[in-house]
Amino acid sequence: MRIILVGFGxxxxxxTTILARRYAEKVKDYGFNPKIVAIADIDGAVINPRGLSPxxxxxxxxxxxxxxxxxxxxxPGMSALDVIESVEAEVVIEVTPVNIKNAEPALSHITKAxxxxxxxxxxxxxxxxxxMPALTELADYNKVYLRFSGTVGGGTPMLEFAKRCLAGxxxxxxxxxxxxxxxxxxxxxxxxxxxxxxALANAQKLGxxxxxxxxxxxxxxxxxxxxxxANWIMNKKITLKDxxxxxxxxxxxxALDEASNSGNTIKLIGSVDxxxxxxxxxxxxxKTDPLCVSGVLNAVTFSTEFAGEQxxxxxxxxxxxxxxxxxxxxxxxxxxxxxxxxx
Amino acid sequence: MRIILVGFGxxxxxxTTILARRYAEKVKDYGFNPKIVAIADIDGAVINPRGLSPxxxxxxxxxxxxxxxxxxxxxPGMSALDVIESVEAEVVIEVTPVNIKNAEPALSHITKAxxxxxxxxxxxxxxxxxxMPALTELADYNKVYLRFSGTVGGGTPMLEFAKRCLAGxxxxxxxxxxxxxxxxxxxxxxxxxxxxxxALANAQKLGxxxxxxxxxxxxxxxxxxxxxxANWIMNKKITLKDxxxxxxxxxxxxALDEASNSGNTIKLIGSVDxxxxxxxxxxxxxKTDPLCVSGVLNAVTFSTEFAGEQxxxxxxxxxxxxxxxxxxxxxxxxxxxxxxxxx
Numbered sequence: 001m002r003i004i005l006v007g008f009g010x011x012x013x014x015x016t017t018i019l020a021r022r023y024a025e026k027v028k029d030y031g032f033n034p035k036i037v038a039i040a041d042i043d044g045a046v047i048n049p050r051g052l053s054p055x056x057x058x059x060x061x062x063x064x065x066x067x068x069x070x071x072x073x074x075x076p077g078m079s080a081l082d083v084i085e086s087v088e089a090e091v092v093i094e095v096t097p098v099n100i101k102n103a104e105p106a107l108s109h110i111t112k113a114x115x116x117x118x119x120x121x122x123x124x125x126x127x128x129x130x131x132m133p134a135l136t137e138l139a140d141y142n143k144v145y146l147r148f149s150g151t152v153g154g155g156t157p158m159l160e161f162a163k164r165c166l167a168g169x170x171x172x173x174x175x176x177x178x179x180x181x182x183x184x185x186x187x188x189x190x191x192x193x194x195x196x197x198x199a200l201a202n203a204q205k206l207g208x209x210x211x212x213x214x215x216x217x218x219x220x221x222x223x224x225x226x227x228x229x230a231n232w233i234m235n236k237k238i239t240l241k242d243x244x245x246x247x248x249x250x251x252x253x254x255a256l257d258e259a260s261n262s263g264n265t266i267k268l269i270g271s272v273d274x275x276x277x278x279x280x281x282x283x284x285x286x287k288t289d290p291l292c293v294s295g296v297l298n299a300v301t302f303s304t305e306f307a308g309e310q311x312x313x314x315x316x317x318x319x320x321x322x323x324x325x326x327x328x329x330x331x332x333x334x335x336x337x338x339x340x341x342x343x
Numbered sequence: 344m345r346i347i348l349v350g351f352g353x354x355x356x357x358x359t360t361i362l363a364r365r366y367a368e369k370v371k372d373y374g375f376n377p378k379i380v381a382i383a384d385i386d387g388a389v390i391n392p393r394g395l396s397p398x399x400x401x402x403x404x405x406x407x408x409x410x411x412x413x414x415x416x417x418x419p420g421m422s423a424l425d426v427i428e429s430v431e432a433e434v435v436i437e438v439t440p441v442n443i444k445n446a447e448p449a450l451s452h453i454t455k456a457x458x459x460x461x462x463x464x465x466x467x468x469x470x471x472x473x474x475m476p477a478l479t480e481l482a483d484y485n486k487v488y489l490r491f492s493g494t495v496g497g498g499t500p501m502l503e504f505a506k507r508c509l510a511g512x513x514x515x516x517x518x519x520x521x522x523x524x525x526x527x528x529x530x531x532x533x534x535x536x537x538x539x540x541x542a543l544a545n546a547q548k549l550g551x552x553x554x555x556x557x558x559x560x561x562x563x564x565x566x567x568x569x570x571x572x573a574n575w576i577m578n579k580k581i582t583l584k585d586x587x588x589x590x591x592x593x594x595x596x597x598a599l600d601e602a603s604n605s606g607n608t609i610k611l612i613g614s615v616d617x618x619x620x621x622x623x624x625x626x627x628x629x630k631t632d633p634l635c636v637s638g639v640l641n642a643v644t645f646s647t648e649f650a651g652e653q654x655x656x657x658x659x660x661x662x663x664x665x666x667x668x669x670x671x672x673x674x675x676x677x678x679x680x681x682x683x684x685x686x
Contacts, residue, residue, distance in 0.1 A: 306361060
């Protein structure tokens with residue numbers, strides 16, 4: 001399996017690490033032979049049709065200068081779109097930064113990949129939040145796979161759990177704590193009695209929150225994940241604009257205290273059910289609810305017809321965690337291609 | 344798919360309900376056409392090679408007398424082994440009561456099914472706890488499937504989650520609250536400050552504990568589930584005797600108070616990791632641990648190499664919940680048979 005990696009930040013680098021580290025094992029277990037034949041980032045690309053060796057990838061990561069300056073295989077200034085168009089490969093891994101205004105450049109990368117017959121694995125919520133119904137249709141039309149396990153729950157396989165493990169049952173509703181930053185802030189506020197502003201400053205100091213924190217604290221990130229869950233699991237054809245969204249800026253210590261007096265706490269909950277509008281808003285939940293996880297943890301509860309409520313808890317972010325989701329998606333594609341070849 | 348149902352207690356009856364209720368939908372979604380052609384219990388059997396209709400099954404459930412007295416299709420005194428041997432079917436669903444002394448009669452039912460070329464879906468922990476390595480080998484030898492989703496976690500797909508959703512990662516350790524009865528007792532003791540004996544009496548009154556409660560409170564049930572997890576997920580060839588087991592009889596209110604003072608509580612934890620002996624014992628865990636669920640809930644935490652700790656929480660028992668696991672197993676077999684036919 002030849003792979004083009006687009007984006008070489010935290011997740012991109014973790015993907016190369018994980019593929020190198022688990023290479024021998026995966027080949028043995030799954031007959032899976034992944035080769036990164038090109039990496040593209042904002043400055044240019046490195047390309048080697050025979051596969052960039054783990055040592056080469058390691059050397060690229062260690063160096064201070066852009067990947068495209070690699071003396072052997074560098075292509076300074078070559079655009080990701082050109083790489084996707086001209087390099088032969090089966091899969092494009094899209095891990096550029098999220099943009100929820102127009103989803104670029106990821107949206108163009110993904111559509112270009114589809115049009116050139118390449119499967120796509122992405123951890124980028126932007127294109128899915130803005131255009132998931134259209135993208136899944138485009139993938140079907142071009143007979144390629146679009147996989148995005150890493151977009152919800154980081155390494156925690158929330159999407160696969162619902163799709164693969166709950167087969168035979170019916171999911172009636174989903175609600176979740178889908179953003180670690182806001183959960184950290186609310187946990188800090190309620191456990192250490194600091195104000196929203198102080199908790200936010202702590203989160204920024206620890207690297208849990210961006211300097212421009214709106215994506216997290218205004219609920220956009222959670223809303224993107226609700227869109228993905230709603231499309232993928234509840235079969236709703238919605239995009240970001242369809243989500244009713246409220247962030248956590250206005251949560252006061254007093255509100256948290258009052259909740260606590262009734263054995264509850266306030267969490268930023270994203271939810272979607274059979275009817276009504278998908279929603280993101282601060283919500284009081286019992287402290288004994290399995291969904292009520294603390295710190296940067298994420299959790300999601302699926303309400304099912306026969307098996308009751310099932311809750312999945314895990315770390316929602318992190319380079320290696322998210323890269324493990326990319327590996328899962330690659331294995332999924334490899335397995336399905338193998339089955340098709342057999343028929 | 345023709346099915347022989349062996350055992351017609353709470354789970355067996357729920358299986359017929361679920362198959363009847365979801366019949367039309369499943370046929371549509373999965374091309375799955377399940378037909379119960381025989382039911383056997385301790386008194387005899389009902390057999391109809393054309394399939395027992397949902398109305399017939401309902402009538403059988405409503406009646407006070409044994410199924411084998413059915414005027415149309417009853418076979419009083421016919422043994423389950425004879426039914427398995429003589430009735431044509433693809434799958435045997437084994438849901439007789441658990442017996443961890445010699446695993447009978449379930450063990451004989453399952454081996455008879457294998458030898459006559461039938462796949463087996465069971466919710467019965469006994470045969471697996473005592474002979475899982477041998478049974479999986481026998482299934483392989485006879486080229487049939489043995490599925491047992493309902494044995495761990497009731498309707499919560501703990502086994503599938505580990506096997507299917509964590510592919511590509513490596514599970515390093517498993518620990519869990521795998522028995523709802525003991526979790527209810529410990530929760531009652533710590534939250535309502537009642538003694539072990541009082542909490543047990545409450546559990547018996549509510550139907551959460553048997554009159555002979557040893558299976559639960561002495562940790563046998565948890566140990567059975569640890570054996571299944573260890574074999575299925577960690578690839579260990581062990582049986583019940585290999586588990587180091589301590590129950591909850593000796594947990595005092597004082598011990599719970601002391602744990603509580605350090606922000607912890609005591610739960611009956613089953614665990615298995617790469618080295619060492621699988622263990623069941625009362626263990627202090629932080630109240631903020633996602634594993635720390637209350638009441639009759641079950642929870643299991645998988646520690647993975649890349650994606651960190653992932654915890655799955657759900658109801659561990661219940662007729663409909665467990666029957667939903669049986670349906671999942673039937674769909675799994677149906678899907679794999681379909682794939683084989685295509686190749």
